[in-house]
Amino acid sequence: MSSLVANGLRVAVTGAAGSIGARLVGRLAASNDVDAVIALDARFIDPTHPKVTAYQRDISQPVEDVFKEHGVSSVVHLAFQLKPGRNREAVRRTNVGGTAQVLQSCQAADVDHILYLSSTTVYGARPNNSAPFTEESPMQPVRGFQYAEDKVATEPLLQAYGLDNPNTHNTVLRGCVVMGPNSDNFITKAFSKPLLVSVLGTDPQMQFIHEDDLQDVLELCLKAQLSGVYNIAGAGTVPYSDIARVAGRRSLPVPAALLYPLTQATWVLRLQGDSPSCGLDMIRWPWVANIEKLRRETGFTPRYTSRQALDASTLAKLSASHT
Numbered sequence: 001m002s003s004l005v006a007n008g009l010r011v012a013v014t015g016a017a018g019s020i021g022a023r024l025v026g027r028l029a030a031s032n033d034v035d036a037v038i039a040l041d042a043r044f045i046d047p048t049h050p051k052v053t054a055y056q057r058d059i060s061q062p063v064e065d066v067f068k069e070h071g072v073s074s075v076v077h078l079a080f081q082l083k084p085g086r087n088r089e090a091v092r093r094t095n096v097g098g099t100a101q102v103l104q105s106c107q108a109a110d111v112d113h114i115l116y117l118s119s120t121t122v123y124g125a126r127p128n129n130s131a132p133f134t135e136e137s138p139m140q141p142v143r144g145f146q147y148a149e150d151k152v153a154t155e156p157l158l159q160a161y162g163l164d165n166p167n168t169h170n171t172v173l174r175g176c177v178v179m180g181p182n183s184d185n186f187i188t189k190a191f192s193k194p195l196l197v198s199v200l201g202t203d204p205q206m207q208f209i210h211e212d213d214l215q216d217v218l219e220l221c222l223k224a225q226l227s228g229v230y231n232i233a234g235a236g237t238v239p240y241s242d243i244a245r246v247a248g249r250r251s252l253p254v255p256a257a258l259l260y261p262l263t264q265a266t267w268v269l270r271l272q273g274d275s276p277s278c279g280l281d282m283i284r285w286p287w288v289a290n291i292e293k294l295r296r297e298t299g300f301t302p303r304y305t306s307r308q309a310l311d312a313s314t315l316a317k318l319s320a321s322h323t
Helices: 002-007 019-029 064-069 088-108 144-165 186-190 211-224 240-246 256-268 276-282 292-298 305-319
Strands: 009-014 034-041 052-056 074-077 115-121 169-175 177-178 195-199 209-210 228-232 250-254
Touching: 002 292, 009 019, 009 211, 019 211, 034 064, 052 240, 064 088, 074 088, 074 211, 074 228, 088 144, 088 292, 115 144, 144 169, 169 211, 177 186, 177 211, 177 305, 186 276, 195 240, 195 256, 195 276, 209 305, 211 228, 228 292, 240 250, 240 305, 250 256, 256 276
Parallel strands: 009 034, 009 074, 034 052, 074 115, 115 169, 169 228, 177 209, 195 250
Antiparallel strands: none
């Protein structure tokens, strides 16, 4: 680690135009331990720091030429389609095929460290599950929940890469829903809706991580060249019902026997693009993860609880809606 810090890290970030990637690029560029940041995304990126070099590239295509040209030592792979798509195979090609291509490019360019942001959704949400999940818990994603299924499909690619390249460091962070002033996901989008639907008779505990804590742990993993799989979330949990309350929205509990077919029908008929009915499992059953391994091995403790992360995001979104 000392030689890397002395020479300066040269980090490539895929998905650099996203809310997490853009903030990470800025943070790394401001670090004295980082010499160069290579920002890659299918969308245009306007670099705002002399350390940053941006490329508009699709990760489904090889990028080893970029890695080699800039002597990239570490890659943070964030590029991933979270929103479910109508064309399942196209989404899989982006998520799973894109990850495989990034790994091939890393191998061709002799990259030392790969940091991959996975998700606690890999554990699945179902009644009477074994939550809180540890990193050793089986990955059993909700069937049809595209994001989780693709995360489960990509993690073995990282594992195989590590076995084939034993001198590299590979970090998999399984994160929960990211919240904060800049967050953009299915929970924050709900703040702009007139009401929040729930499954009647259920109120699962939810975990959130503040965007600043996620940035801290990403930077920690890079500089420490951490290897292994780690859950990450803010301390504590928040009942799903509290999301509507803190956002100042009405809650509409609907019986499962009605809500599931209605959600599926509106998805099939393209009346809504949020999720097919399988996504309701994620707000019906718990999928809480245990975060002690990261704390035990690194001493890292999130600054914000799950409740504080939710509050920070809610306040920001409501403030923006009133300006």
